[in-house]
Amino acid sequence: MSSAPLFLNRDNTQRGSLGRTVLSRRAVLFGAAGIGAASVAGLSALNLPTAAANDLRIYSTEEWGANAPNGDIAINRLNYRPSKIVVHHMDSPNVTDYSQEAAFKIARDCQSWHVNNGWADSGQQFSVSRGGYVLEGRHGSLAAAQDGSYFIEGIQAAGCNRETIGIENEGRYEGELPTDAQWAALVQLIAYLCRQYGLDSSAIIGHRDCSSTACPGSAFYGALGQLRADVDAALAGGGGAPTPPPEPEQPEDPGMSWPVTKRGDSGNAVLAVQRLLQHHGWQLEADTSFGPATEQAIFEFQSANGLGVDGAVGQETWPALIVVVRQGDSGSAVIGLQELLNKHGARLEVDGVFGSATDQAVREFQELQHFDADAIAGPITWKGLVTV
Ligand SMILES: [Zn+2]
Incomplete structure (x- = not known):
């Protein structure tokens, strides 16, 4: 969760x-x-x-x-x-x-x-x-x-x-x-x-x-x-209540777009895609290389989420794929977060558990990027980690 x-x-x-x-x-x-x-x-x-x-x-x-x-x-x-x-x-x-x-x-x-x-x-x-x-x-x-x-x-x-x-x-x-x-x-x-x-x-x-x-x-x-x-x-009588309020998220930064990530690509953005797919239940290897298995998983993810199905992770698919994680969370999304933070200079043990060390590392990354340093990895932080 x-x-x-x-x-x-x-x-x-x-x-x-x-x-x-x-x-x-x-x-x-x-x-x-x-x-x-x-x-x-x-x-x-x-x-x-x-x-x-x-x-x-x-x-x-x-x-x-x-x-x-x-x-x-x-x-x-x-x-x-x-x-x-x-x-x-x-x-x-x-x-x-x-x-x-x-x-x-x-x-x-x-x-x-x-x-x-x-x-x-x-x-x-x-x-x-x-x-x-x-x-x-x-x-x-x-x-x-x-x-x-x-x-x-x-x-x-x-x-x-x-x-x-x-x-x-x-x-x-x-x-x-x-x-x-x-x-x-x-x-x-x-x-x-x-x-x-x-x-x-x-x-x-x-x-x-x-x-x-x-x-x-x-x-x-x-x-x-x-x-x-x-x-x-x-x-x-008030039945059929209005849609619940959206999950609290950091506001989008309109000045920065997501890197389009597709078959043949490799690197941090691909690693994030693979870890996030794992979080959403897909079983694939996180090898930082966007091959046929990753592309197939993206086809399925896009289809399952009512997105345009093109197998590439762009401005529409990234926001659906990312998971807002904060202290106390665990799992594949946190593993990906820790791996990306390490690539940006942190020295975290990659254990998939968002504890105080990860909290501190997120905060430092956010401060460095002049983001709101709330230690919550939301869209802006993920975007920074896969773009910078
Ligand atoms: Zn019928």
Whole structure:
């Protein structure tokens, strides 16, 4: 974990079951004050939901253990807002395991089914489990929603993919409705997406409105009017809270650009690229030489993050790649930081642990470069280390 968790908790209550201590940098969490339980009667007597109905917490692909997308297939970033939100059912069994573990498993299973279809990644942008867990689907979809100006093109509603984002709901809803927990989470997710993309509840459609399919099942499809009403109520009551504040970062220095780093290059910038890729989960050697393996990893990283996919690390990819590290952090990004500081004259033991010696070395480098000497390695410091 490279930095403080990013979340906005509107009601300040602590619900330990949500595991806030493991929130990732990309997680979204907010309470929805004033929103009651689902108004459509599900099978409430049988439900033992484990996710709190009044919170929206979106688990990123990283958190539920997604595989990297198939880098051979392009994933398109569409630089405009979606106009509709498509509701699906997975047509999967109506299981009664409402745990987070089950939610993460269905997300992984769904990704596997879709990749086995020959797709690059999960087809849908988001999923909701029967236990009410909300999960990012296609890589980059959560960052896109947080931004609110673009989305990642999915494969979820033939004929509508370039105008819509899709939500897969675990279960089969031909003759019954989602669980209360699932319904409440879906309402909060849609309210959030409406806020982020400037939509209202009239944007909600069923998959069968786009394509020739029974999805999302007749019972669920028949309840879309109720879903729109519940989303309206959530929006009116403050649900779908605005995007959390961005992670604190040092301001960008417009006078200095990132060095474009690409295949055939070697040196400090390449070392940084490789260590940062390791931090983000790619397994490659940090040999300071930008060869085919590094290029392939960059293709995958760019695809996964909705960036232009060209295999070169430039003005767009560097900011997505760097990790803000400070005292107390550890891992591959810190190893890279220590190696780069040593190349700039420090004599650190490269142990991947950001302790007081690394803190002091960062501060000295920042002072030397006339940067703000706060001992936090953010964009300006990384840029200095790979440029100077
Ligand atoms: Zn569908």
